[in-house]
Amino acid sequence: MKKYVLQSQKTTPLRLVKPEHFRIDYRRELNEAQYEAVTSTEGPHLIIAGAGTGKTRTIVYRVAYLVECGVKPDTILLLTFTRKAAQEMLRKASLLLDRRCEHVSGGTFHSFANSILRRYAKLVGYETNYTILDQTDAEDVVNLLRTKLKYDAKEKRFPRKETLYDLYSRSVNTLVPLPQLLLNEYPQFLELEEDIQKLYQVYVHYKRQHNLMDYDDLLFNCATLLREHDDVRRVLEERFRYVMVDEYQDTNRIQAEIIKLLSQAHRNIMVVGDDAQCIYSFRGSTIHNILTFPNEYPDCKIIKLEENFRSTQPILNLANAILNRNDILKHSSE
Amino acid sequence: MRMYTKVLFTKKEGGALPQLVAAETENMQSRYVVQKILEFREMGIPLEEIAVLFRSSFHSFDLELELAKANIPFRKYGGFKFIETAHVKDVVAYLRVLENSRDVVSWNRILLLLDGVGPRTAEKVVNDILENRVSLSKEFQEPITTTTKFWMGYNKYPSTIRQLFEMLCTTMVQFRTPAEKVFNIIQYYEPLLKDKYDDFMKRRKDLEIFQNIAERYETIGELLTDITLEPPTNSIVDIESPGHEREFLTLSTVHSAKGLEWRVVFIIYALDGRFPALRAAIREEEMEEERRLMYVACTRAKEHLIITYPMNVYDRDTGVILTKPSRFLEGIDSSLLEPWVVT
Numbered sequence: 001m002k003k004y005v006l007q008s009q010k011t012t013p014l015r016l017v018k019p020e021h022f023r024i025d026y027r028r029e030l031n032e033a034q035y036e037a038v039t040s041t042e043g044p045h046l047i048i049a050g051a052g053t054g055k056t057r058t059i060v061y062r063v064a065y066l067v068e069c070g071v072k073p074d075t076i077l078l079l080t081f082t083r084k085a086a087q088e089m090l091r092k093a094s095l096l097l098d099r100r101c102e103h104v105s106g107g108t109f110h111s112f113a114n115s116i117l118r119r120y121a122k123l124v125g126y127e128t129n130y131t132i133l134d135q136t137d138a139e140d141v142v143n144l145l146r147t148k149l150k151y152d153a154k155e156k157r158f159p160r161k162e163t164l165y166d167l168y169s170r171s172v173n174t175l176v177p178l179p180q181l182l183l184n185e186y187p188q189f190l191e192l193e194e195d196i197q198k199l200y201q202v203y204v205h206y207k208r209q210h211n212l213m214d215y216d217d218l219l220f221n222c223a224t225l226l227r228e229h230d231d232v233r234r235v236l237e238e239r240f241r242y243v244m245v246d247e248y249q250d251t252n253r254i255q256a257e258i259i260k261l262l263s264q265a266h267r268n269i270m271v272v273g274d275d276a277q278c279i280y281s282f283r284g285s286t287i288h289n290i291l292t293f294p295n296e297y298p299d300c301k302i303i304k305l306e307e308n309f310r311s312t313q314p315i316l317n318l319a320n321a322i323l324n325r326n327d328i329l330k331h332s333s334e
Numbered sequence: 335m336r337m338y339t340k341v342l343f344t345k346k347e348g349g350a351l352p353q354l355v356a357a358e359t360e361n362m363q364s365r366y367v368v369q370k371i372l373e374f375r376e377m378g379i380p381l382e383e384i385a386v387l388f389r390s391s392f393h394s395f396d397l398e399l400e401l402a403k404a405n406i407p408f409r410k411y412g413g414f415k416f417i418e419t420a421h422v423k424d425v426v427a428y429l430r431v432l433e434n435s436r437d438v439v440s441w442n443r444i445l446l447l448l449d450g451v452g453p454r455t456a457e458k459v460v461n462d463i464l465e466n467r468v469s470l471s472k473e474f475q476e477p478i479t480t481t482t483k484f485w486m487g488y489n490k491y492p493s494t495i496r497q498l499f500e501m502l503c504t505t506m507v508q509f510r511t512p513a514e515k516v517f518n519i520i521q522y523y524e525p526l527l528k529d530k531y532d533d534f535m536k537r538r539k540d541l542e543i544f545q546n547i548a549e550r551y552e553t554i555g556e557l558l559t560d561i562t563l564e565p566p567t568n569s570i571v572d573i574e575s576p577g578h579e580r581e582f583l584t585l586s587t588v589h590s591a592k593g594l595e596w597r598v599v600f601i602i603y604a605l606d607g608r609f610p611a612l613r614a615a616i617r618e619e620e621m622e623e624e625r626r627l628m629y630v631a632c633t634r635a636k637e638h639l640i641i642t643y644p645m646n647v648y649d650r651d652t653g654v655i656l657t658k659p660s661r662f663l664e665g666i667d668s669s670l671l672e673p674w675v676v677t
Contacts, residue, residue: 050342051633052595163532186532275337279589279627281619291337308342308633310595312349315639316342318670319632322625322662323337 022068023097030061037270037303038062041069041242044263044297045270046290051319052310055272059246060089062270063104064097066242073103077240079259081247083108089246105240109255110215113222116236117213123229124221130211138214139165145202151195159189159196168200172216173252173284219254226261237265248273248293252284260296267297276323342633352632352639354604354663357676360546360644364400366676367600370640371406371583374598381406383597385584387631389609389624392540393602394585396547401583412587421527421537422544428519429554432506435463447526450492459495512557516548535651542650588631599635604628604663605643607656628662641671 026035034054037047038061049055059078067073080086086106093101105112114132121128133141143161151158159167163186171178178197182190189196207213213221226233243263245251248271263269271293278287294300308316357363371384388394391412401408424447427440438460445456501522509515520541527541528534551557584596603609610624632639641663647656658664663671 048338048340050340051630053342157529159532189532276340276626277592277630279592279623279630281623287619287623302338304338304340306340306342308344310636311342311344311633312346312637313344314349314351314670315632315635315637316344318352318639318666319629320341321666321670322629322632 022065024061024064024068026061026065030058031307033303033305033307034058034061037272037305038065040270040301040303041066041071042268044267044293044300046248046293046297046300046302047270047272047305048302049272049274049305050308051274051277052308053305054307054309055246055274055305056089056092058305059244059272060092060096062244063089063093063101067093067097067100067104071242073100074105075239075241076104077112077243077262078104078106079109079112079243079245079255080106081108081250083111085246109251109258110218113218113258116222116225117218120225120229120232121221123232124225125208126213126221127211130213132218133207133212133214135165135215138169141206141212142168142199142203145199145206149195149199149202151199156192158192159186163189164196164199167196168203169214169216170282170284172220173254174281174286175253219252219258223254223257223261226258233261233264236262241266241268243269245269245271246273249275249278249287249290250280250285251289253286253289256289269297350638351672352635352641352670353672353674354659355640355642355674355676356645356659357642358645360396360647361400361550362676363602363642363644364397366642367397367602368400368404368406370600371598372404374638379597381408381581381583384600385586385591385594385596385598385634386600386602387586387588387591387634388602389588389611389627390603391587392543393608395540395543397602398585399547406583407581408583408585410585412590419537419540421531422540424527425516425519425523425541425544426558428502428505428523429516429558432502432515433554433558438464444498445495447530448492448494448498450494455492455495459491512551512554513545513549515554516545520545538650588627591634592630595634595636597636598638599631599640601628601631601639601641603643604641604660605647605656606658606661606664607649607654608643608647609660610662625662628660 026038030038031054034057037045037058047055047058049058063076063078066076078086078089080089086108090101090104090106093104107115117124117126117130118128121130139161142164146152146158146161146164167178167181167186170176171181174181178200179190179193182193182196207217226236240262243259245259250273259269259271271290273290275287275290278285278290281287294302311319355363355366357366367386371381374384375381386394386397391410394410398408398410424443427437427443430437430440431444441460441463442456445451445459446453451459501518505515505518509518523541524538527537531537548557584591586594588601601609609628610621632641641659643659645657648654649656
């Protein structure tokens with residue numbers, strides 16, 4: 001069958017509503033940097049939001065601003081670290097503007113991936129009625145297979161299910177190979193490496209066979225779907241015209257890939273975060289994402305929020321010093 | 335790869351200088367924090383507006399005891415409460431049966447830790463204890479030989495149970511102070527710990543802390559009372575019950591404190607070797623993440639920031655005595671961070 005590919009529609013810059021008709025006085029309620037971030041709508045943006053600089057406020061106002069500009073709320077996608085964070089922001093935006101903001105698509109990467117896979121799972125080898133395994137479920141499955149393979153009856157004690165699942169998940173998220181992880185975290189199990197690998201293969205196979213996805217699979221399969229199925233990707237690009245990501249410094253490599261694929265055509269992507277607050281690498285997040293964003297999007301606009309509304313100046317001076325000494329040290333070692 | 339340079343500023347005027355407070359010991363650090371918290375409360379800052387942050391969950395164990403003594407209610411985020419961690423519970427269970435040989439709950443706990451002991455065997459042993467066929471306290475009054483003879487009639491039990499009783503006997507008879515007793519118990523318990531938990535290295539640290547705490551007590555009874563924090567005025571249940579509109583202090587790991595703010599923030603154990611954690615061949619990226627963690631901790635404070643460290647802590651893993659403040663704070667000018675000593 002021949003394919004006819006429709007061209008992706010260019011987003012027209014939003015000038016539907018004149019500023020004097022805005023219901024919210026953005027100039028008055030935001031400082032200079034926040035205002036710039038809120039009113040930048042088209043193209044890639046990196047917002048570096050220092051601690052206590054009104055990051056949440058900025059995101060909330062930007063959602064309201066887009067809606068006021070006439071963007072259909074459900075074409076805005078807001079991805080956050082927790083579901084609560086998204087709900088909270090959209091609730092605030094609704095209070096600020098009106099109930100239209102409730103229709104913005106908000107949630108975590110996992111819930112977003114799930115909503116897509118429920119439709120397209122067949123394309124990545126799953127049924128759409130797959131079961132999601134939470135961490136305990138996933139551990140139980142690992143345990144079941146561990147017993148099936150009789151690893152629990154071996155002379156040398158085999159790692160517990162929690163340990164195994166942690167190893168597998170971390171390996172997927174950080175791209176660190178299992179043997180390396182074993183060496184770093186559980187050297188006492190190094191000699192069992194082969195069995196641990198084998199069990200992993202069986203676990204992966206078992207999940208597919210029984211139509212099960214753990215949390216990592218949701219992200220992984222979503223990325224695969226977007227990467228390998230242009231037609232689906234284009235549909236989704238049309239659907240979500242404005243992508244916003246909160247806590248970008250805490251995203252992992254698969255999450256970065258998902259949003260990159262998702263905004264390939266319109267490139268209306270705004271990521272918000274603080275490289276100085278990246279503290280979750282043990283969960284697979286990587287500071288790399290936020291630091292290399294300008295390389296991925298050379299035309300991106302970087303806006304820094306530096307006015308702090310939380311602390312006194314002496315506290316900020318100390319905080320600045322703790323980071324800046326970092327710069328000095330780095331220079332001297334380069 | 336460079337970080338984005340940014341300089342945080344505020345339009346707010348004034349404010350107290352952050353302090354770096356050196357305390358001689360861990361316990362002095364805890365007592366200092368308790369006293370300061372009470373002072374801030376006197377100044378009209380409610381407990382809700384005060385937080386104590388730390389790098390790792392076990393850093394607050396000693397403080398938790400002091401807070402309980404001072405009747406300061408608190409909630410802890412990130413990690414478990416000291417007494418709720420399984421391995422600390424295990425050690426406490428040994429001490430409890432020494433104090434009260436009829437403590438069935440604790441007996442069950444320590445019996446089930448043993449190889450070859452399931453619920454049924456445990457029940458049998460517990461029944462023997464309850465029906466005085468085995469009476470620990472009586473046995474301890476008599477020479478060890480009697481004990482040995484006693485055991486000859488109980489060969490049907492797994493040998494691990496016998497070893498447990500022997501250990502309890504020696505602990506009772508041969509060691510006098512709580513610290514010595516705890517030491518002996520931990521010696522016995524460590525192989526079990528290793529067998530039971532894959533992350534025993536981390537958990538061993540908690541037991542070290544427990545050992546330090548035991549050193550301050552004259553009797554096991556007092557130690558157990560303080561550690562279980564059960565007096566009617568300050569029960570754990572009260573502090574924990576949801577929806578209870580009571581004022582409480584926040585204890586939190588830095589990770590769990592992300593995005594939050596308080597008028598007063600203490601950062602305890604800002605000791606090089608604890609924050610950052612001391613580990614052989616730690617990679618540079620990891621060290622930078624530790625630095626960011628310190629940054630996150632500091633930027634939680636609105637008005638007062640007090641960073642403390644104990645000056646004399648023995649690190650069992652390396653055999654090194656830790657004495658210096660966190661490397662992220664060392665060398666910072668006293669016009670930015672005011673040095674203090676607790677005496």
